[in-house]
Amino acid sequence: MEQEKIKKxxxxxxxxxxVGMSFAYTMLNERGIDEMVLVDVNTDKAxxxxxxxxxxxxxxxxxxxIKAGSYEEDAADTDVCVLTAGAAQKPGQSRLELVKINANIxxxxxxxxxxxxxxxxxxxxNNPADIMTYVAWKTIGLPQNQVIGxxxxxxxxxxxxxxxxxxxFADSNIHAYIMGExxxxxxxxxxxxxxxxxxxxxxxxxxxxxxxxxxxxxxxVRDKAYAIIERKKATYYGIGYALKRIVDAxxxxxxxxxxxxxxxxxxxxxxxxxxGTPSVVGSNGxxxxxxxxxxxxxQNRFNASFDTLEKTIRDNLGxxxxxx
Numbered sequence: 001m002e003q004e005k006i007k008k009x010x011x012x013x014x015x016x017x018x019v020g021m022s023f024a025y026t027m028l029n030e031r032g033i034d035e036m037v038l039v040d041v042n043t044d045k046a047x048x049x050x051x052x053x054x055x056x057x058x059x060x061x062x063x064x065x066i067k068a069g070s071y072e073e074d075a076a077d078t079d080v081c082v083l084t085a086g087a088a089q090k091p092g093q094s095r096l097e098l099v100k101i102n103a104n105i106x107x108x109x110x111x112x113x114x115x116x117x118x119x120x121x122x123x124x125x126n127n128p129a130d131i132m133t134y135v136a137w138k139t140i141g142l143p144q145n146q147v148i149g150x151x152x153x154x155x156x157x158x159x160x161x162x163x164x165x166x167x168x169f170a171d172s173n174i175h176a177y178i179m180g181e182x183x184x185x186x187x188x189x190x191x192x193x194x195x196x197x198x199x200x201x202x203x204x205x206x207x208x209x210x211x212x213x214x215x216x217x218x219x220x221v222r223d224k225a226y227a228i229i230e231r232k233k234a235t236y237y238g239i240g241y242a243l244k245r246i247v248d249a250x251x252x253x254x255x256x257x258x259x260x261x262x263x264x265x266x267x268x269x270x271x272x273x274x275x276g277t278p279s280v281v282g283s284n285g286x287x288x289x290x291x292x293x294x295x296x297x298x299q300n301r302f303n304a305s306f307d308t309l310e311k312t313i314r315d316n317l318g319x320x321x322x323x324x
Contacts, residue, residue, distance in 0.1 A: 008034035009251055012069070012078040014109055015085030016040040016049045019125065022240025023082060024053060028060040030244070032251070037069035037078070040085070076117035080250055082243055083109055083136065086126030091229050096183060096308075098127050099316045106132045107320060110139035121250050121285045125150040125243055129182040130261045130309050131317075133274040137263065138321045145286040149261025152178040152186055152276035154242040156259050158221045159188065166217060167203075169195055176200070177259045177278050178221070180305030186276065187301040188218050192292050246281060253283035257290055267291045269299070270306045273313070 009032060013020050016038050027036060036053075040046040046068035053066045075081075086102040106126060113122070122140060124133040124147070133149030140147065155178040164171045176193040180186040190211060193200040204211060228235045249256050258281050261274040267289045268277065280287040294302060317323065 008077075010035040010037065010074075010078050010080075011247065012037045012039060012074055012081040014039045014081065014083045015126070016042070016046050017084065017088065018234050018236035019239050019243075020082070020084035021049055022236040023084065023125075023243040024049070024066075026240050026244040027064075027247075028053065028056055028062055030062055030064075030248070033062060033064045035065045035067075037067055037074045039069055039071065039074070043068060071112040071116040071118075075113050076119075078118060079120045080123060080247055081113065081118060081120060082123045082125065082247065083132075084125045084243075085109060086132070088234055089127055089225070089229060091233070092226075094184060096128050096131075096312050099131055099312055100320070102126050102128075102132055103135045103317055103320045106135045107139050110136050114140050120146070122147045123150065123243065123246055123250075124148065124261075125239060127182075128309075128312070130274050130276065131313055133261045134309075134313060135317065135321055137274070144263040144265075145284055147263070147274075148246065148281070148285055149274050149276075150182065150239065150242060150246065151261035151274075152180070152182050152259040153246060154239050155182060155186060155221065155276075157238065157242060158224055159218065162217050162221055163214070166213075167195065178218075179259060179276055179278070180302055181309055182261065182276055183308075184222065185301075185305040185308045186222060187298065187305065188214075189292060189294060189298045190214065191295060191298070249281040250283060250285065255280055255282045255287060257281075260286070262286050262289050264289070264306075268294065268302050268306075270303065273306065273309055275306055275309060 013024055038046040038050050050066050050068045086105050087098055124136050126132050129149045137147040159178055160171050160174040163174045173196045178186050195203055225235050257278050259276050259278050261276050262279045263274050264271050278290040
């Protein structure tokens with residue numbers, strides 16, 4: 001009997017800019033990945049980046065194959081495709097202002113993936129992430145669970161780090177999520193935040209710390225991208241690691257909870273769009289959305305964030321994708 005062929009684990013990165021290559025660099029030490037393919041409209045850039053990454057493999061834990069590739073040769077047998085191609089956010093520019101430019105780029109990429117038989121998990125990370133995830137899903141024709149946005153994974157990491165420094169606990173003991181749009185209308189459901197197994201709100205009462213102090217930390221976290229862009233023109237290391245975390249969860253079938261951008265089917269009383277909510281991520285993509293009971297204030301914040309995305313899509317994308 002012919003020996004059964006062992007399935008390889010293959011990643012495709014689309015877009016070799018700062019964000020894409022920060023993600024690719026984090027994957028060098030990742031064991032168990034057989035191949036990483038770089039795709040870019042600038043083929044010379046993709047080839048040069050592949051050459052540079054290969055130089056580091058001799059000192060890395062991984063022995064994966066890294067190459068510049070194409071949709072035609074590589075889409076059909078790719079397990080996870082990470083889409084970072086798009087225009088970068090400029091100083092003073094909101095993520096939502098990028099919508100038309102990046103929607104056209106996302107649509108073109110997904111048309112190429114679809115035409116060449118891609119059927120894996122698509123992870124979308126170009127801005128505005130929630131809207132681009134919607135554009136990707138409408139274009140590529142994959143089930144809802146197989147299209148994931150980077151959501152508020154990075155925002156949540158920033159929040160946990162800032163809270164850990166303020167409260168004096170390890171990052172790993174801060175259990176808090178930012179929900180909603182990856183952008184200015186996001187929010188923290190403080191009633192669902194914990195230090196280890198202890199309610200954060202209880203801890204605040206016991207230690208005479210006002211919730212406003214934490215809300216001020218959230219505002220700083222929410223605006224952190226603007227502060228970084230003002231100083232160094234772009235953000236990429238943090239999102240690179242956030243993307244790695246999501247890809248690890250998919251490839252290792254972790255069933256872990258991450259606040260990715262997931263398609264809503266009424267879990268938070270809204271439907272039809274992708275938005276950042278705590279979701280179980282595994283080998284099938286989004287396994288399920290974790291539904292938290294929101295108080296009236298937080299539900300209103302969620303609705304406002306959802307409405308912001310819905311209006312931006314309706315006002316800008318009718319000539320790019322089918323909105324029905």
